[in-house]
Amino acid sequence: MITRVQKQLNALMPWIGLYIASASAVCTLAMAADAFNGFRCKKLWFPCKYFSLNAVSLTLLAVAMKLPMDLNTILLYKSDWLAKLGSLVFLSTAMANFITSLGFMSDKEIIANVVALGILVITVVANVLCHVIQLKFLGAKYIIDISFPTISMLLLLARFTALAITVPTIKRSLERKYKEKHKEALRAEEMVQRRETIFNIDNQRREMMKYWVMAETSSPQFVMARSVVCTTLTLFFLLPAITLVIFHIQSIVQVKDLLLAQRPTSVYGGYTRWILVIQSIGVVVGLIAPMFRWFVAVGFKCSTTNFYNFRKEFKIEAHWIQTLVDCRESFSGLNIRKDKYYCWKCLHDAKWYFLTICIGVQTFVVLVSKLLVLVSALLIRPIVLCFIHIKIVNNDQSGDDINTNPNLSRYVVLLEGESELPRRIFRDICCRADNMIQTGRKKQPKCLINLLTKFVHFNGVREFDSNQIPSLHSHSQKPPNCWTLPMVTLTSIAIVLPNIITDRKSNQLLGAVSEGLYFAKLIEKYLDRNGDLTNISNAADVVWVGVELYKKWQDKDLQKADIKGRTHKETLQKLSDIAEKTVTNFMTDTNNFLVQDPLNWPVKVIAANSMYRITQTILLADKDDHLQTDEELFERLSIMISDILAACLTNLVRVIILKCHISSIKDREQNIRQAATLLGESKEILEILEQRELPSLDPEKAANIEEWRAFMKQDLAATSDEIANPNTNDEHVSIKIEV
Incomplete structure (x- = not known):
């Protein structure tokens, strides 16, 4: 009776396999869309637009993790355990991709989403450990193979949490620095308006460029992407990804045999192989954004002038631990009843010691991240400097102007302890604004x-x-x-x-x-x-x-x-x-x-x-x-x-200026983008008005x-x-x- 019921249930499992493959495909396509958008916009730090940390992505990942969380199905075939290994690497890849999306979340959204992600990761790890303990007969090789992505996920979760803790403080610091730069830009704008006509499009372009530089460099996603903690996430899932590639190469003959086999190799039918293929493609696509973010951060470090000032390099800035410090002091000022004094004292002491340990762990994570970025920069600095020198010489010979308005560099928003913005990235930011204006000019009415x-x-x-x-x-x-x-x-x-x-x-x-x-x-x-x-x-x-x-x-x-x-x-x-x-x-x-x-x-x-x-x-x-x-x-x-x-x-110029002054951190970049396009669209209109009294x-x-x-x-x-x-x-x- 039990066997017949089990067979009836197993008959439905291929449909579950199709569901898993579909969810994996959606996540892969979303990561590919973000990669394409990053290349198209020349934002090589790849902002999260389509694949970010939210309820939808977590639900899709939970479905995609069905194989490693399945405790009732014994997967003995080579493709089966390789698909389980691929699922773990796929989850690590997803975490490394959507970490920058923390930048545009509110404090409550960060807490809810990070806790939900932590529950998912811990559940997956717990199920994997159960498999390791119960299926000892698979041998030590299986345990070693599965341990790499499991440890990687836990380290990624730790670093994910470390970065999430700092996001509120970082956003407040960015907002404060942005307002300081904004006041400076307003003073300069008022002086320009006194001297020159407002309908001159070149004047408006120069003024708009300041707000564009401020908005781009203060974008929380960009700040997250260039931070040392986010950058080192690449290294923690790179090894499991390489391991998965090696296993693919080793199993190519077996996979070929399995593809030619007529009978299914597991209860999920032939969809196990589809899950393996789709999630492996997702790992390859998902490597793009973290690797380029690593290059961006290392490029920042290579561009600094005080590169060998190690004391400054390993300084822990306040924004990394400020949130934890504020939480540790949050009980001060409470009115405590005398009969509850001892309980409150114990609770306060326990909280103080716990958060002190967390501050120590956070400090250690930041120091290790800084060390990894510094070592990476030391290794590739000669190559980067050589490449930059060759590029400058070529540009000088071709007569190209690579020196964007130097006055705009004053409006770059950087956090405390951040390296100066590399000239290449600064030039790309300015070029994007010019491209938007040119796009608007093509659509003039x-x-x-x-x-x-x-x-x-x-x-x-x-x-x-x-x-x-x-x-x-x-x-x-x-x-x-x-x-x-x-x-x-x-x-x-x-x-x-x-x-x-x-x-x-x-x-x-x-x-x-x-x-x-x-x-x-x-x-x-x-x-x-x-x-x-x-x-x-x-x-x-x-x-x-x-x-x-x-x-x-x-x-x-x-x-x-x-x-x-x-x-x-x-x-x-x-x-x-x-x-x-x-x-x-x-x-x-x-x-x-x-x-x-x-x-x-x-x-x-x-x-x-x-x-x-x-x-x-x-x-x-x-x-x-x-x-x-x-x-x-x-x-x-x-x-x-x-x-x-x-x-x-x-009144059109006034509208363009107002769009540049939008203070909302979520809408700032989009509004300045619209203002740049609007300025291009209204070029000839402004020229007509400039000629009239x-x-x-x-x-x-x-x-x-x-x-x-x-x-x-x-x-x-x-x-x-x-x-x-x-x-x-x-x-x-x-x-x-x-x-």
Whole structure:
């Protein structure tokens, strides 16, 4: 009976083998993706992007470790125990790969993930020990073979824990140093803004490069990767990996025989061999990141000028043990009852002695790591210096400029005791920023640039909405304008004009406004800090989707005869009537509370109110020019849109600067990357704005279209007074963009 049940259970084991192989393949692909991403971005310290320490990766590794944790299945074949050995090396490889992901975790996440990893490793080691004890008949060779990866995993776990303990202190130290460099960069930026125009892209590139260098060198993952403890992890799983390769070579004949065999070699069927192959590939792929991190750290050490100052080399910096020291002193200041005094004293003493031992172990681990890195650097230093010398000579002969702006080296963020940044790595960091700017230049908005060439002044900001148009809601304020809503409304009107000769003009205008809305939305997102205009910009988004994709406004087809009239005046009046009906229906059907606050109106009502006011403004202005054709009106609307876009885009540099000043350690690098790309995309836009004379408007007010309108109305009144009084001087100065 038992035998029959066992056979039935064994019949399902090949499916378990397939599950193990699949989980191993996913981990291998994730490590390969990180390796590819590191090469693609020229980050040879290989940040963890796809394969990091989290619940998903730990679950996959737990599935992949089924063979060494299987106590009920006897694996006697060569491929079976080799697959078990490969699983242990595979786990060590995974640990060495995702150790840098600790840098972007919170303190609670670090504790949870490291504890979970420790439970997994200890469980695997315990199961392996049970196998070693129970299966003594396999011989001493099996015990020796399996001991290498087992010891390696325990050493890796110890070093993993040692590095995890220091991460909170390291991040606080990095943040403090980053803020110091950031203040220095801000002072330099203010001096540049006083001397030079903000729209010069070369000036902005130099300023952005400082923040990029700070963000890259202060990245916690980069700091983890170049630390001595992380670097020496490579050496602790390199020996088991080499052992696995040797066993593969020795077993090549047996594996060939097994592949030709018709019957399965274990209860897992033929999937045991697949597990062995996939996990072996994972070990080879997983070697890439740790080995290159080792080279990076040794390169750091080789580049230092005081290389033979051994006293300084073996100094234990405070951040390595500060967390443990803080924990050791954490009981001070507690109110302890007298009847519990003895128990608290014993507990405090036990904790103090335990943490003192931990501090000693941590110090020993750091010293051994420093020694291993130093020995490695001593061995390869002559080769590195020779290679660097040859490369410098070749670059000098070819005329290449390898000396990136030396002033940027002041903004490199280093921890206490870290070696200076090698010139090659520093140059690669700067080159990545330049590459991002160049990538942005390839994506410059051509249609938008063509539209911006039409603007000469900013009168369209004032002219699109006239105060002479009576409000449809006299008992409440009208909704304020944002940058995007009048652009979308004017474009909707332009493409519905009846007698435009070709559709090419309309399509070009749609393309230009679509490109312009991308920048305008960024400006509204970053400069509308209180979110007051969110509902207004949402109305523009809703309208634009219909206009761009379906040529519809408020579900009305702009190409049909019920919208288009015989003349543009008829068309404008139809649009105005539809918009007026939408607003008045809302006023009559809605309670007074919602009507009084225009920021809470539905987006369709906000869009309809904008359409009503703009169409009525155009009709009012059209009374003075009865001979204006549809083509002329289209051109006039295009210029008006261009004026609004140009006024909006004067805030673009301020948005780029704000993105560089993001303080969140997680988002800092990504935001500066986006700012660099945005700077490249806006190159020609900034050049156009640099050639224009801009009104003297406060930077905070320049972010709001209503402030622009108020300023330009005052300016118009001042101009009228100047005509009446020629002695009045009207001066214009450039907008000064401040953060």
